[in-house]
Amino acid sequence: MLQARQLAIGYPGRRVGAGFDVDLDAGSVLALLGPNGGGKTTLLKTLLGLIPAQGGEVLLEGQAIARVPLRERALRLAYVPQAAATGFGFPAREVVLMGRTAHGGLLARPGARDHAVVDQSLQRLGIMALAERPINELSGGERQLVLVARALAQEPRAVILDEPTASLDFGNQGRVLREIRRLADDGLAVLFTTHDPNHALRFADRVLLMRDGATLAQGPVAELVRREQLQALYGAAVEEVGSGNGRAFLPA
Numbered sequence: 001m002l003q004a005r006q007l008a009i010g011y012p013g014r015r016v017g018a019g020f021d022v023d024l025d026a027g028s029v030l031a032l033l034g035p036n037g038g039g040k041t042t043l044l045k046t047l048l049g050l051i052p053a054q055g056g057e058v059l060l061e062g063q064a065i066a067r068v069p070l071r072e073r074a075l076r077l078a079y080v081p082q083a084a085a086t087g088f089g090f091p092a093r094e095v096v097l098m099g100r101t102a103h104g105g106l107l108a109r110p111g112a113r114d115h116a117v118v119d120q121s122l123q124r125l126g127i128m129a130l131a132e133r134p135i136n137e138l139s140g141g142e143r144q145l146v147l148v149a150r151a152l153a154q155e156p157r158a159v160i161l162d163e164p165t166a167s168l169d170f171g172n173q174g175r176v177l178r179e180i181r182r183l184a185d186d187g188l189a190v191l192f193t194t195h196d197p198n199h200a201l202r203f204a205d206r207v208l209l210m211r212d213g214a215t216l217a218q219g220p221v222a223e224l225v226r227r228e229q230l231q232a233l234y235g236a237a238v239e240e241v242g243s244g245n246g247r248a249f250l251p252a
């Protein structure tokens with residue numbers, strides 16, 4: 001679905017990392033783990049074609065992403081950014097409806113199907129009660145759920161989420177992570193970043209461990225979400241509790 005080969009990432013005059021090989025496959029969830037400032041968001045933005053690669057290439061279904069027209073990109077690829085405060089007071093429903101933009105013609109009015117998909121997305125995230133509230137009056141976590149609903153409404157083939165659970169309470173973390181799993185089970189390719197290795201352990205198929213602008217390791221969750229790997233990744237002590245399917249990791 002989405003592939004990167006020997007990708008170098010960064011900003012003008014500032015190299016953040018290099019040597020990334022990434023494969024986002026239909027029906028599979030990839031989790032990206034790594035310390036603060038390691039380059040996770042920069043990698044996501046490069047995969048999305050929002051900032052140019054400094055080397056290597058990103059292919060969207062085999063085509064160089066820079067050459068895929070923006071509308072085509074929006075039909076195939078959804079992005080859930082870290083929930084930032086916004087000055088605009090659009091009602092939440094309108095924000096979710098914006099996810100439908102690429103499906104209509106230029107200036108086309110949304111149709112019955114667009115509104116049905118928006119309702120369905122609001123329901124899946126359990127936020128129908130927020131539909132008419134202005135987005136700039138919502139809490140950070142509520143806003144995050146609206147952004148995930150907007151990505152669902154886009155009906156893409158791949159979804160990339162930047163710390164989707166960061167500002168969510170425990171219940172809503174589960175809601176969003178289950179939704180992420182369900183999207184992959186429905187055949188989408190999914191990539192999300194998280195600071196909680198347990199989220200990767202429970203909901204992802206593969207992980208990419210990223211540190212100092214490079215790939216420390218990449219592979220199946222069961223092989224890499226382990227105490228020694230996490231200690232190397234974060235340069236900090238990690239405690240393992242439980243065992244088998246019930247195992248989890250805590251900062252020690």
Ligand SMILES: Nc1ncnc2c1ncn2[C@@H]1O[C@H](COP(=O)(O)OP(=O)(O)OP(=O)(O)O)[C@@H](O)[C@H]1O
Pocket residue numbers: 011014016034035036037038039040041042043
């Ligand atoms: N617009 C920018 N211009 C120049 N440097 C930037 C820009 N945005 C981020 N950086 C730098 O790039 C590096 C990687 O940042 P990035 O946001 O990708 O890390 P991250 O792994 O997502 O971090 P966190 O876990 O804290 O969100 C950092 O050193 C950061 O200061």
